[in-house]
Amino acid sequence: MATIALSVGLKGMEGYLVQVEVQLLPGMESVSVIDLPNAAVKESKDRVMAALYANDCQIPDKKIIVHLSPAGQKKNSPIFDLAMAIGIMKEAGDIKYPLPKDAAYLGVLSLDGCIKSVDGMLPAILAAKKEKIKILYLPKMTDFPLTEVEGMELRFVETLQEVVESFSGQLSLTSAFTLPNSPETPDEIHYDKDLKDILGHTHAKRALEIATAGGHNVLMIGPSGCGKSLLAETFPSILPPLKQESQYDVMSIYQLAGISYSNYKIPPFRNPHHSASAVSLVGGGTNPKPGEVTLAHRGVLFLDEMAEFPKRTLDMLRQPMESRKVTISRAASTVTYPADFLLIAAMNPCPCGYFRSRHYYCTCSPKQVTAYTNRVSGPVEDRMDIILKLGNVSLDRESREANEHSAEIRERVYQAREIQYKRYEREVHNAVVANEQLLRCSVLSDTQQHMLRQWAIEVQGCR
Template structure:
């Protein structure tokens, strides 16, 4: 006696259908074998499934049970195969009729008492099920809202094995999960730009960064407000679109980072890994590759505080994703890609003691120490950062001033207006922001007049700009022009963009 049930395996950020085959032989030994390249969690499902079936008052065969997870060359990981394995065994023993199961997909972890527990990666599995023309997907009740983000696919929320068997036998049907509407407008603001006293030039730079998704490096002494400024950035970013929210949710679902009771990420990510984080933690990878911090910051902000304290090797891993917006993870068994279109906001002290150039406290570092400290961040990494800003210490009179600073709401309106111009500009492309433009797109969208061309020519010679630096200045100037509501890039826009560019020897 045998049966076939459909499930799915998460591969990177996508899913592949897996056929769960169960065979009940006449061998009286009562062994239970799972084949098809399972990992430890899948192999351990033998005991979970056996106990769940028995404790649900259902029959578990005392003969040899062989379960095959096909295709056999695709690695299977995690406990999500518990439910399809249990259903395939019940179908093989004729306890339930599986004649109409060809368009159904089952996924979920079983507790020993037969209850279903939530699993990771439900959203990409649901997307795959819909794309393959399946009509229904049976998921743990806790995963139902996430799965229902995929429209035109019947999602059946299951609480326990007994409930599911009754549904499949037609005794007591489970109502399908309803689609939930989500609101992207009521995003909670924890840190407002109004909290920042003074630092108007820094706030201007952060506004430009938010408008065009440009990378930022802040340098200043301890206590100058770099961390607070970084944490206010989410408050001026545009609200997520549904497409962006689904992209982010997919990443968080696969990584197991989706917050409890959250089906859809409705606010932009803000990730702040510690400076001791490893390269794998930052960019992703591992034996079973999973998204790293740069992918978890997709369409949001990656804040690297104490930038120079990260090991050079870890920072060098950022080169390719900063340029391409994607990270490729190569392993012996697989080659996977994870999206990584984030805004890098980095903060660093100017030297080891932190007080180089400070107006109130003298630096105690030697020239050699200062040089060695600056060498911690390589030229290629600095070249990929569009806005370099000095954040000086704030004087007491500004800190104690009663004058209200401009709040996030006003700045956000200007950022949103600039983003609208960009969406109109890139309507026939795959770009969303100015920072994503390729050299070909820059030639098309960043035309400058003769005066601006002469200014750029002088800057390239005097500041020793690389080709990448030249193109990044044009993209930055395009964003500054958008904030000003200008259709063309003017000389003042180029001049302001050049102010944020350091001279790299």
């Protein structure tokens, strides 16, 4: 009868339970891993056997079959190493004690039997909780964001021998590691820039505050040097800190992408160059990886010089902006990543950048201006909720003392978002809530409805 050890596989950010079935058969000494393993999983047999040899395990001279179930699901991570080693040792009789019930094993083995982490540990752990795993063995990690998971015991181990000793009760394992910037750590968040230091642009700051509170996309149009990029780069300073669930989402994404992140309490801010490819922006590759729209999940995606991006690349943003997720289909697999981001874009009004400027002469012809603005298609522009027309600021008329600190604006934004969360009974903003729910939870008066109809007619007339 085969020995079964549980592990967790990942398909994008979605996890699923994997049964690692091990059986010894008569025949020539060999190890076979079956049921759609990729190259990294196929190499596991050599790592596992080397680790077992280093731990003086008595493996009989038989054929070892390792079956990774469910059938038909591609396995693309070495995270199954530990489960494979436990299954082989139990089947060979090296483990005398019964394996814990409802236990799963995550981690890659080094040749000496040490257990290491791999990309995507956090989403795998959250998936294990969803699958009602009671005990989870995983490697010790200094940057691990969780100290405990409700309903699941975390057992941190460094070596294969520690796992075996825990089965007999000889070793007590505790979850003693925590991330310095974990949700439980009440550290203060510091921002490099503050809106108080930006002179003028009072209406733009107010518009950005409204956009932040309601999750609205913003397009800033103005001549070169008027402060579009500075406003966008200071924009994160008025974003409230992420709630715990959102922090876990961001941690999972960055772990999958193999990118470090300094403080998970701060919403991500991504600023890709206009030469970025469509794949880097939306995601993809042979083994689909998250793109900028996913790395900006729960945060901000800033497109500076928006009109300089290829039109095809910009049009690929239409679906993620609408559905708040991106589905990448490849021959190897199809994965879905979250993409709930707030888009801030900036562009010049013309190729030279000085159309309708009060201080510089524009050298562009009307045809050039039209062709430049048409680089942003109508469907993309329709998804920009707020369009800001900016101009140059006269420094002799503005004072820094009259400006508000970002912290004051951030507090108002936090209060506005809390009202929305209570209104809709979930973490959602006005910009993305379904129209039916918006009208049901926030009834508009006849005067407000008439005003909205008038604005809609005016906008259609301008187009």
